[in-house]
Amino acid sequence: MTSSANTAGLSGGAAGGSRRAGGVSRRPSGRAAAANGLLRGLPLVPSVVLLAVFLAGPIGYCVYYAFTDMQLTGATGTSFVGFDNFTRAFKDSDFTNAVELTLIFVVGSAVIGQNTLGLALAVLMEKASKPVRSVTSTVVIAAWVLPEVVAGYLMYAFFFDQGSLNSILHALHLPQQNWLYTLPILAVCIANVWRGTAFSMLVYSAALNDVPQELVEAAEVDGAGPWQRLWRVTLPVIRRSIMTNLMLITLQTLSVFGLIYTMTRGGPGNKTETLPIFMYQQAFQNSLIGYGTAIALVLLVVGALFSFVYIRMLKVEEF
Amino acid sequence: MAVTESPRAVDLAPPAARPAGGRSRGSRARASRIVVNAGLLAFSVLYLVPLVWMLLAAVNPHASFRMAVPSPTTENFRHILNKDTTYRPMLNGLLLCGGGTLLCVVCSVLAAYPLSRFRSRLRRPFLLTILFSTGLPITAVMIPVYSMFVQVDLIDSMPGATLFLAASALPFGIWLMKNFMDGVPVVLEEAARIDGANSLQVLRRIILPLMWPGVIVVTIFTFIGMWGNFFVPFILLLSPEKLPASVSVFTFLSAHDQTQYGQLSAFSITYSIPVVLLYLVLARRLGGGFALGGALKG
Numbered sequence: 001m002t003s004s005a006n007t008a009g010l011s012g013g014a015a016g017g018s019r020r021a022g023g024v025s026r027r028p029s030g031r032a033a034a035a036n037g038l039l040r041g042l043p044l045v046p047s048v049v050l051l052a053v054f055l056a057g058p059i060g061y062c063v064y065y066a067f068t069d070m071q072l073t074g075a076t077g078t079s080f081v082g083f084d085n086f087t088r089a090f091k092d093s094d095f096t097n098a099v100e101l102t103l104i105f106v107v108g109s110a111v112i113g114q115n116t117l118g119l120a121l122a123v124l125m126e127k128a129s130k131p132v133r134s135v136t137s138t139v140v141i142a143a144w145v146l147p148e149v150v151a152g153y154l155m156y157a158f159f160f161d162q163g164s165l166n167s168i169l170h171a172l173h174l175p176q177q178n179w180l181y182t183l184p185i186l187a188v189c190i191a192n193v194w195r196g197t198a199f200s201m202l203v204y205s206a207a208l209n210d211v212p213q214e215l216v217e218a219a220e221v222d223g224a225g226p227w228q229r230l231w232r233v234t235l236p237v238i239r240r241s242i243m244t245n246l247m248l249i250t251l252q253t254l255s256v257f258g259l260i261y262t263m264t265r266g267g268p269g270n271k272t273e274t275l276p277i278f279m280y281q282q283a284f285q286n287s288l289i290g291y292g293t294a295i296a297l298v299l300l301v302v303g304a305l306f307s308f309v310y311i312r313m314l315k316v317e318e319f
Numbered sequence: 320m321a322v323t324e325s326p327r328a329v330d331l332a333p334p335a336a337r338p339a340g341g342r343s344r345g346s347r348a349r350a351s352r353i354v355v356n357a358g359l360l361a362f363s364v365l366y367l368v369p370l371v372w373m374l375l376a377a378v379n380p381h382a383s384f385r386m387a388v389p390s391p392t393t394e395n396f397r398h399i400l401n402k403d404t405t406y407r408p409m410l411n412g413l414l415l416c417g418g419g420t421l422l423c424v425v426c427s428v429l430a431a432y433p434l435s436r437f438r439s440r441l442r443r444p445f446l447l448t449i450l451f452s453t454g455l456p457i458t459a460v461m462i463p464v465y466s467m468f469v470q471v472d473l474i475d476s477m478p479g480a481t482l483f484l485a486a487s488a489l490p491f492g493i494w495l496m497k498n499f500m501d502g503v504p505v506v507l508e509e510a511a512r513i514d515g516a517n518s519l520q521v522l523r524r525i526i527l528p529l530m531w532p533g534v535i536v537v538t539i540f541t542f543i544g545m546w547g548n549f550f551v552p553f554i555l556l557l558s559p560e561k562l563p564a565s566v567s568v569f570t571f572l573s574a575h576d577q578t579q580y581g582q583l584s585a586f587s588i589t590y591s592i593p594v595v596l597l598y599l600v601l602a603r604r605l606g607g608g609f610a611l612g613g614a615l616k617g
């Protein structure tokens with residue numbers, strides 16, 4: 001046990017230690033060991049088979065199909081076209097539009113929206129009285145627990161021309177507009193914030209609980225105001241939670257499909273056509289499976305990069 | 320934060336002790352607490368608007384997008400509670416997600432055992448791969464999965480979709496389950512082994528009973544995820560009579576041009592009830608999201 005402090009971040013540190021001490025009590029040698037090793041790995045077989053066939057398989061296919069001109073009709077021969085799909089994508093103004101919208105959607109709704117709101121809620125909830133705290137967390141979590149399509153439907157109704165948002169604005173004597181037509185990307189961003197903030201809120205509530213109270217008190221005694229305490233003490237202490245949370249919500253937001261599709265179907269025009277929706281429409285509505293797969297591969301690679309950075313950040317020295 | 324039911328994960332209340340300042344600071348703290356409370360309550364009311372609209376629309380036979388307080392009727396529910404609109408999609412969802420969850424949980428318990436108990440050179444790379452795949456966007460592989468399923472004739476097959484759902488939830492399932500299993504002390508297991516129990520007996524008699532809460536968390540969490548999943552059944556299933564509720568909410572919304580918003584709301588509520596209930600069970604057991612929030616953090 002060299003790094004129990006680090007291990008504790010991932011698995012029960014104590015359990016890890018005792019397991020280690022007990023696990024390797026006897027080490028048979030030679031062929032017996034090999035047989036034993038195989039036997040021990042046996043329970044992994046169902047999972048490995050499932051993952052290989054239904055996850056690794058499709059990823060392999062994804063890489064392969066992305067370089068072909070496969071079409072939905074299929075029968076008329078599929079041939080290898082090299083990087084054609086990718087050069088085509090980078091010349092396609094709809095693709096660049098989708099990349100831009102995906103960036104706006106991820107940065108706007110996840111990195112800025114969910115992350116900031118979640119942190120603000122967690123910080124304020126610490127200061128609030130208990131009933132208020134439970135009301136707030138229940139409401140925010142309720143929006144998160146609802147299935148994606150239902151959330152999309154509710155947000156559609158909320159932003160609709162005759163919907164609740166315009167009624168509220170009307171009551172407040174503020175200008176109204178048909179949100180789903182004038183600012184559709186803003187509407188889907190807010191929808192994603194509404195639906196997803198609970199996750200960040202939960203992560204940050206847990207993280208704030210771990211901030212040593214003495215540290216905050218010491219800063220207060222030294223005369224730091226609430227903002228300074230937040231910026232100089234609390235946030236630096238929970239910075240790892242912030243990074244992990246950012247990674248996870250980015251990954252989740254990157255692949256949002258149902259929410260946007262229910263609200264706008266990528267429209268009006270292509271104003272909310274993020275990469276997953278663009279990919280779906282190319283593959284199934286324009287029947288260009290090869291092209292759609294190339295876009296999927298781009299999405300997969302971006303996701304893989306984030307996922308890679310994420311596991312690096314967890315500092316997994318040992319499991 | 321470990322994936323364990325540590326007491327602090329369960330308790331959402333922060334430590335009660337606050338810096339005991341002078342009297343003036345005390346009153347200022349009270350004032351700021353009132354402001355915070357009022358702000359959070361106002362925020363909650365705003366957050367609640369879309370949900371309240373759905374609840375009101377569901378009991379209003381003439382519901383529109385404008386919020387209105389009707390004299391409540393159950394008409395909308397009576398309209399949708401029939402085989403084609405509600406029962407079959409819900410049953411399909413139950414078969415797909417129940418089957419997928421069962422498969423996923425059984426496979427991840429089995430896989431977690433060697434990963435948690437034995438050392439091997441392959442263990443670390445395997446776990447890293449698992450952790451890595453929890454982050455991959457499943458949305459992105461759906462097109463190749465579709466092409467693959469067309470080739471092996473699994474399109475529009477419920478078992479096919481179930482297998483895929485199980486596989487896509489498996490990385491996270493294995494990861495969680497392995498971490499829960501790490502929490503079961505190995506000493507008990509050794510005692511049983513000395514008494515002559517084999518691995519399967521140890522797993523069934525010793526480990527599973529001790530990590531039952533963990534198994535339940537993984538089960539409920541997996542099921543909630545699948546029940547809400549729209550894209551996978553949307554792509555892999557075609558016949559209307561095989562579609563689960565997640566997809567039929569969507570077709571309901573787009574098929575009827577003069578959509579009956581009251582009925583759609585009633586259906587949305589019916590469809591959401593199972594996951595809301597399951598979430599409540601989870602929350603009761605483990606402080607809900609707080610433990611899960613920690614678990615997801617890694």
